[in-house]
Amino acid sequence: MTQRLSRTAYPDLPRYPEKMIQFGEGNFMRAFVDWQLQQMNKQGLFQGSAVLIQPLENGLGGMLAEQDYLYTVLLNGIHDRKTVNDREIVTSVSRLINPYTDYEAFLALAEDDRLEFITSNTTEAGIAYRPEDTLDGGPQVSFPGKLTALLYRRFQLGKKGFVLIPCELIDRNGEKLKEIVHKYAEDWNLGEDFIRWLEQENTFCCSLVDRIVPGYPRDKAAELEQELGYRDSLMVTAEPFLFWVIEGPAWLADRLPLAAAGLNVVVTEDMTPYRERKVHLLNGPHTAMVSLGLLAGLETVEDVMNDEVFSAFVDRLLQDELIPMLDLPRPELESYAESVLERFKNPFIRHELTSIYLNSISKFKTRLLPVLLRYVRERGELPPLMTLAFAALLLGYRADRLKPQDSPEVLDAFREAWSRPDEFITAILRKSEFWGQDLTAVPGLEAKLSSMLKLLEASGSRAALEQSLGGEIVCSE
Numbered sequence: 001m002t003q004r005l006s007r008t009a010y011p012d013l014p015r016y017p018e019k020m021i022q023f024g025e026g027n028f029m030r031a032f033v034d035w036q037l038q039q040m041n042k043q044g045l046f047q048g049s050a051v052l053i054q055p056l057e058n059g060l061g062g063m064l065a066e067q068d069y070l071y072t073v074l075l076n077g078i079h080d081r082k083t084v085n086d087r088e089i090v091t092s093v094s095r096l097i098n099p100y101t102d103y104e105a106f107l108a109l110a111e112d113d114r115l116e117f118i119t120s121n122t123t124e125a126g127i128a129y130r131p132e133d134t135l136d137g138g139p140q141v142s143f144p145g146k147l148t149a150l151l152y153r154r155f156q157l158g159k160k161g162f163v164l165i166p167c168e169l170i171d172r173n174g175e176k177l178k179e180i181v182h183k184y185a186e187d188w189n190l191g192e193d194f195i196r197w198l199e200q201e202n203t204f205c206c207s208l209v210d211r212i213v214p215g216y217p218r219d220k221a222a223e224l225e226q227e228l229g230y231r232d233s234l235m236v237t238a239e240p241f242l243f244w245v246i247e248g249p250a251w252l253a254d255r256l257p258l259a260a261a262g263l264n265v266v267v268t269e270d271m272t273p274y275r276e277r278k279v280h281l282l283n284g285p286h287t288a289m290v291s292l293g294l295l296a297g298l299e300t301v302e303d304v305m306n307d308e309v310f311s312a313f314v315d316r317l318l319q320d321e322l323i324p325m326l327d328l329p330r331p332e333l334e335s336y337a338e339s340v341l342e343r344f345k346n347p348f349i350r351h352e353l354t355s356i357y358l359n360s361i362s363k364f365k366t367r368l369l370p371v372l373l374r375y376v377r378e379r380g381e382l383p384p385l386m387t388l389a390f391a392a393l394l395l396g397y398r399a400d401r402l403k404p405q406d407s408p409e410v411l412d413a414f415r416e417a418w419s420r421p422d423e424f425i426t427a428i429l430r431k432s433e434f435w436g437q438d439l440t441a442v443p444g445l446e447a448k449l450s451s452m453l454k455l456l457e458a459s460g461s462r463a464a465l466e467q468s469l470g471g472e473i474v475c476s477e
């Protein structure tokens with residue numbers, strides 16, 4: 001039996017002082033931020049590690065401790081026309097603090113002058129205000145609540161602030177986080193001096209992350225452990241591609257020399273165009289393909305891309321409905337779309353559609369709906385492929401057909417709406433809390449969704465797609 005990955009088994013692995021506090025110990029952060037710290041460290045450019053804070057009571061703390069906070073990142077894919085198949089033991093995580101079991105150790109981080117960065121990924125649900133959180137009743141449940149308590153302790157000690165770079169996939173994440181921290185500062189009566197210190201001593205950056213991280217390679221774990229020669233319950237697969245846009249001051253590029261280490265990181269004054277490009281051209285097609293693909297029995301992004309009908313759908317969606325609605329220069333959009341198609345076809349990683357399916361209603365709202373609405377405004381008609389994807393989404397949630405995982409409010413609303421089948425579509429489109437507006441006001445949408453739902457039910461998603469794509473499939477045969 002092979003030994004577990006640990007510092008005892010690999011005593012020569014380097015250790016670095018803690019320079020970053022990272023809320024979130026999930027797959028993404030370990031294969032993205034911590035992997036990048038590792039690349040800087042290897043070049044002698046950062047010489048620092050991250051101390052992780054477990055945002056939820058239950059998490060990976062125990063498993064990470066068992067491996068002395070070491071884990072393997074497996075990069076698989078084609079990059080710059082070369083096949084990449086890298087394995088690396090990441091040594092840039094020092095330890096993990098679970099604030100639910102050791103709140104004092106968490107607050108004690110405020111004392112360490114070497115800590116200068118705070119990063120986070122607590123999912124789209126994490127940057128949220130929770131009125132029940134209080135300063136004295138720690139640990140606070142919300143991530144911004146915990147963060148405010150830590151910042152306040154730092155302020156009380158008269159120390160300098162932090163550079164904060166949240167990585168959650170929500171628009172203007174840094175501003176949102178700052179806003180909630182300020183709200184706690186006011187609600188908890190932390191005083192004007194603290195609010196001034198927050199403003200003057202801390203730099204809240206917005207950021208956009210891009211790397212496909214399918215996570216633990218369940219299907220290949222045993223084989224990989226044989227090859228690696230150790231057991232690792234936390235190994236994580238990722239694509240070689242990486243892009244991190246940080247909206248922040250130019251000096252950040254020196255303090256956190258990611259680009260200098262050859263990493264694809266941009267520090268800019270305005271990240272909006274990068275965000276639009278990524279959210280609509282990468283996350284958008286992901287969300288559009290999921291319900292249609294699952295309804296046809298497909299399991300992974302690769303299955304979608306290897307299927308003639310479904311890959312034509314992704315291609316046409318990008319070319320005809322998404323790219324023309326974005327404001328960036330066409331060649332830039334075309335080239336990004338091409339790279340997206342290549343990344344989706346990555347034959348070396350298994351990106352499960354079910355993992356992308358999680359919380360699909362809010363994803364549709366941010367990733368596809370704004371483009372759909374713009375298409376209607378500009379062209380005076382509905383985009384056929386996006387509308388079909390919308391109908392498939394509704395079908396998947398209806399009667400829990402595709403076993404959606406979403407918030408209780410969303411799932412309950414779908415159950416309630418389905419209790420009156422004739423009014424199902426109207427009731428769902430009226431849910432402004434899902435879509436940001438009443439979608440029954442969009443001309444023709446209700447009727448089109450109704451006919452597409454019927455088509456999907458009667459003929460299945462493959463036939464519905466073939467019909468929407470018209471002659472193109474026939475032509476390509």
Ligand SMILES: NC(=O)c1ccc[n+]([C@@H]2O[C@H](COP(=O)([O-])OP(=O)(O)OC[C@H]3O[C@@H](n4cnc5c(N)ncnc54)[C@H](O)[C@@H]3O)[C@@H](O)[C@H]2O)c1
Nearest residue numbers: 024025026027028055056122123124125126169211212213
């Ligand atoms: N996996 C990818 O390809 C990828 C790529 C880019 C961005 N992302 C984003 O990263 C996020 C995390 O993905 P992952 O693959 O690391 O998932 P994961 O399940 O491995 O990790 C989730 C992390 O979020 C924390 N979390 C979950 N719900 C929370 C809540 N309500 N409040 C606070 N913290 C919470 C967990 O404690 C954990 O640290 C996703 O929401 C996604 O938007 C993922």
Ligand SMILES: O=P(O)(O)OC[C@@H](O)[C@@H](O)[C@H](O)[C@H](O)CO
Nearest residue numbers: 209210211212213283286355356
């Ligand atoms: O991670 P999610 O579940 O928010 O979205 C699913 C995918 O679209 C997403 O993970 C992409 O792969 C990622 O955003 C690429 O950078």
